[in-house]
Amino acid sequence: MIELIGVAKTFPARGANPPVDALKDVNLTVGDGEFLTILGPSGCGKTTLLRMIAGLIPWEDGDILIDGRPVTGPGPERALVFQSFALLPWATILDNVAFGLELRGMPRPKRQARAMELIELVGLSGFESRLPGQLSGGMQQRVGLARALAVDPQILLMDEPFGALDEQTRRLLQEELLQIWEATRKTVVFITHSMEEAVLLGDRVALMGPRPGRVVDLVDVPLPRPRASTVDAIEGSEEFAKITAGLWRRLREMQLFRRHAAEGRHSSSEPAA
Amino acid sequence: MSSVAVKVARPHPPRFRVAQLASAAAPATIALGIGIALWEIAARAWSQPFFPPFSAVVERLVELIAEGKILASLVGSLTNLAIGFTVSAVVGVGVGMLMGAYRKVEMALDIYVYAMLTAPSLVFAPIFFAIFGLSRLSILGVIIVYSIFIIIINTAAAIRGVSPALIEMGRSYCATERQLFFKIILPAALPLIFAGLRLGMGRAVKGTINGEMFITAVGLGAVVISAGRRFDAAAVLAVLLVIIVVALVAIKLVQLVDARLTGWLPSTARQGRAGRASSPG
Numbered sequence: 001m002i003e004l005i006g007v008a009k010t011f012p013a014r015g016a017n018p019p020v021d022a023l024k025d026v027n028l029t030v031g032d033g034e035f036l037t038i039l040g041p042s043g044c045g046k047t048t049l050l051r052m053i054a055g056l057i058p059w060e061d062g063d064i065l066i067d068g069r070p071v072t073g074p075g076p077e078r079a080l081v082f083q084s085f086a087l088l089p090w091a092t093i094l095d096n097v098a099f100g101l102e103l104r105g106m107p108r109p110k111r112q113a114r115a116m117e118l119i120e121l122v123g124l125s126g127f128e129s130r131l132p133g134q135l136s137g138g139m140q141q142r143v144g145l146a147r148a149l150a151v152d153p154q155i156l157l158m159d160e161p162f163g164a165l166d167e168q169t170r171r172l173l174q175e176e177l178l179q180i181w182e183a184t185r186k187t188v189v190f191i192t193h194s195m196e197e198a199v200l201l202g203d204r205v206a207l208m209g210p211r212p213g214r215v216v217d218l219v220d221v222p223l224p225r226p227r228a229s230t231v232d233a234i235e236g237s238e239e240f241a242k243i244t245a246g247l248w249r250r251l252r253e254m255q256l257f258r259r260h261a262a263e264g265r266h267s268s269s270e271p272a273a
Numbered sequence: 274m275s276s277v278a279v280k281v282a283r284p285h286p287p288r289f290r291v292a293q294l295a296s297a298a299a300p301a302t303i304a305l306g307i308g309i310a311l312w313e314i315a316a317r318a319w320s321q322p323f324f325p326p327f328s329a330v331v332e333r334l335v336e337l338i339a340e341g342k343i344l345a346s347l348v349g350s351l352t353n354l355a356i357g358f359t360v361s362a363v364v365g366v367g368v369g370m371l372m373g374a375y376r377k378v379e380m381a382l383d384i385y386v387y388a389m390l391t392a393p394s395l396v397f398a399p400i401f402f403a404i405f406g407l408s409r410l411s412i413l414g415v416i417i418v419y420s421i422f423i424i425i426i427n428t429a430a431a432i433r434g435v436s437p438a439l440i441e442m443g444r445s446y447c448a449t450e451r452q453l454f455f456k457i458i459l460p461a462a463l464p465l466i467f468a469g470l471r472l473g474m475g476r477a478v479k480g481t482i483n484g485e486m487f488i489t490a491v492g493l494g495a496v497v498i499s500a501g502r503r504f505d506a507a508a509v510l511a512v513l514l515v516i517i518v519v520a521l522v523a524i525k526l527v528q529l530v531d532a533r534l535t536g537w538l539p540s541t542a543r544q545g546r547a548g549r550a551s552s553p554g
Contacts, residue, residue, distance in 0.1 A: 054445050074445050086442035090460050090537035100446040103456070131537050151446065 002030040002053060002155065002187065007062035008212075009048060022048050024212035026062070032154075033185045037192055037202035039247060041254055045213025046191045050159050053189065054080050066155070076104070079148035083160040085140045087132040087147075093119065094128040096143050100151040111150075118146035121180065138169035145177070149184075158190045162197070171231075174200060178228035195244045195251070200227070200234065207247060209254050217250060219243065325507040334511035342496055343515060350481055350492035353409065354523065357416025358477040362470055365421040369428025369469070373462070379429060390422040394480065398487045412484035412491075419480025420473040427469020431462035464538055467531035474527050478520040 009023040022045045030036045040046045051057050053064055055074040064071040066078070079100065087096050094115050095102075101111035119128050122142040132140050141161055148156055162170040174197060181188060181201075192198050198205045202221050209216040221243060227234055234240055309327050316326035325333075337343045372379040372386075394415065401414035435458050443457045485494020493512055500508035 051441075056441055056444055074447050076447060078445075080442070080445040082438060082442060084438050086436075086438045088439065088457070088460070090535070099456075103443070103446050103448045103452055133537070 001032055001065075001067055002028075002189065003063070003065040003068075004028040004049075004053075005063045005065070007049075007052070007059055007064060009045070009052065009057075009059040021212035023052075023059070024214050026213070026215055028206060028215055028218075030187060030189060032187055035181060035188045035190065035201060035203045036206060037190045037198040037204075038206045038208060039192060039195060039198040039251075040208030040213070041210055041251060042193060044208040044210040046208050047159055049208075049213070050080075050157050050189060050191050054078055054157050076151065077154045079151050079153035079156055081141070081144050081148050081156065081158040081161045083163045085132070085137075085144045085164075087140055087143055089132055092129050092131060093124060093135070093143055096132065097128075097146045097150055100147055104151070115146070115150055118150045121149070122146045123176070136169070137165050138173060141165065141173060142176075145180075149180070153186065155187045155189070158188065160191050160193065163193070170197075175228055175231050177201065178226070178231070182226040182228055195247045196235065198247070199223070199240060199243050200231065205243075205247065207250055216254075219247065322504065323506045325510065329507050330510045330514065333505075333507035334514060337496070337508060337511055343493075343512070346491075346493045346496050347515065347519070350485060350494070351519070353412050353416060353484070353492060354477055354481045354519075357413045357480065358420060358474060358523075360413070361417050361421040361424055361473055361477060364417075365424030365469070365473065366428050366466060369425040369466075370432055372425065372429035373432025374458075386422050386425050389418065390426060394419045394476075395483055395487065398484065402488050407489050409489075411488045412481070415484035415488065416477050416480035419483070420477035423476060424469045424473040427472070428462070428466050431465030431469070432458060434465060435461040464531075464535045467527065467535065471524055471527050471531070474523050475520060478516065478523060482516055 004026050007023060007026040008021070011020045011022050013019045026049060028036075038046045038049070048057070052059050053071065055071050055078070066075070088099065091099070094112060097118050098106075098111040098115035101114060106114075116128065119125060122145055124139060124142055124146070127135065127139065132143065135143070141164075144161065162173050165173065178201065190198075190201055192201075199221055205219040205221060206215050207217040207219060208214065223234055223237070223239060313327045316324050316329075334343070368382070372382055397418045398411070398415050401411040405411040405414065439457050439461060440453060443453045448456065481492070482494045482497070485492040486498050487494075489495075490498050493516060497509055497512050500506075500512065
């Protein structure tokens with residue numbers, strides 16, 4: 001279980017820029033085996049929040065607990081999937097998938113056998129001796145997913161993993177992720193700026209608002225599971241349309257509010273930079 | 274589960290390699306042929322003692338080789354080059370890594386490294402001569418001053434340029450500092466480090482000959498000096514040809530090691546790399 005209690009993060013002042021409240025009073029609980037999607041406009045601090053849960057950056061206030069223990073750094077029970085894939089360009093697909101295990105000191109034959117299982121799971125059999133540069137974006141992110149699953153984490157942290165992919169590839173990967181998750185039931189925190197993606201994948205959607213970043217709403221997604229085999233039916237359903245429309249209303253308010261605020265500021269004082 | 278992309282074909286099937294190599298070498302061969310022909314014609318037309326035609330230079334080169342002068346000097350020069358470059362490479366890469374990794378080290382050393390890179394390296398020859406006299410150390414000093422700073426600068430840039438996303442990935446998988454360095458930072462920086470080593474090798478050859486000419490008159494530098502005193506332009510140019518060949522072979526050696534270690538780079542990136550690290554002087 002992941003618990004965030006009153007978490008705040010401020011980026012310090014840089015030169016003439018004043019300090020920025022990236023996150024303020026974030027409260028959130030993610031249950032074991034839950035698929036939580038975090039949705040919000042760009043600049044609302046959702047990636048910052050994920051990197052804090054991953055233990056990669058510090059924060060000023062509040063607590064982040066995993067199974068009751070405070071997060072002080074990265075841990076073996078969490079694995080990250082990156083928007084930019086972050087694969088080692090000089091290492092084969094096999095070595096990339098086995099990389100987390102290699103860092104943990106697992107002997108070569110054992111980690112390669114484990115990596116082969118995961119390569120098979122994500123549908124990349126036959127590509128294990130290729131280099132990342134020889135693969136398409138969608139295949140590279142499969143490698144990223146396989147690498148994360150290889151270390152058998154309790155928690156998968158996914159930072160807009162399909163954000164850099166084209167629409168068709170993204171849809172395929174969403175289906176495959178659902179399939180894998182519905183078979184393994186790991187706890188997932190999944191960042192996205194796509195409403196459809198948030199609803200299709202998540203058990204709940206945490207809607208974040210900007211400046212300072214905070215969770216403004218938690219939306220239940222009562223769509224039936226398993227969803228992997230019925231993605232088209234789900235996306236055509238009334239329920240799906242209703243939830244995404246509700247999310248869009250909130251997001252549009254935020255965007256409009258932001259624009260008005262920006263315009264108000266600009267007309268009253270200095271011109272836009 | 275379906276895979277969305279087709280298998281990527283290897284860019285160069287092996288059976289075409291010979292033909293490709295030949296066609297890649299063709300422009301260079303033609304350019305060399307034209308250059309030599311122009312040299313020959315111009316020198317014959319102009320007919321000046323300080324500008325002998327190519328054929329005369331080759332003739333003189335054959336004579337010098339027959340006298341055994343070239344080979345003996347070459348061994349001496351290559352020994353200096355090998356020792357000097359090795360020291361430059363080891364120390365240069367080491368210092369460059371520290372500069373790339375630690376902001377404070379970089380801020381402290383930056384000014385010195387750039388000052389030494391842009392300063393005419395031969396200025397240091399008399400200083401080394403004053404310290405080490407006629408010993409080999411004077412020449413080695415010159416070679417190192419010629420080559421080490423470009424290696425330092427490239428290595429520091431290479432380390433600094435490692436993708437933060439990769440480092441963050443390593444941290445997220447609980448890599449130790451040691452693992453971060455050896456499994457992520459070093460392999461990621463290797464291509465640019467080798468670009469620096471290539472440039473450093475070119476400068477080390479320059480340093481070897483200049484050191485030999487100005488300090489102790491040994492090796493190929495000595496052959497040049499004595500030929501110059503006799504106004505034997507053909508011999509000077511003959512040695513120059515040897516030096517150019519030595520330099521090209523030495524750089525090729527560095528490239529071969531580079532290609533072995535960083536073969537994962539796409540060939541387009543490999544070509545673009547030399548341009549990123551420029552060498553003033």
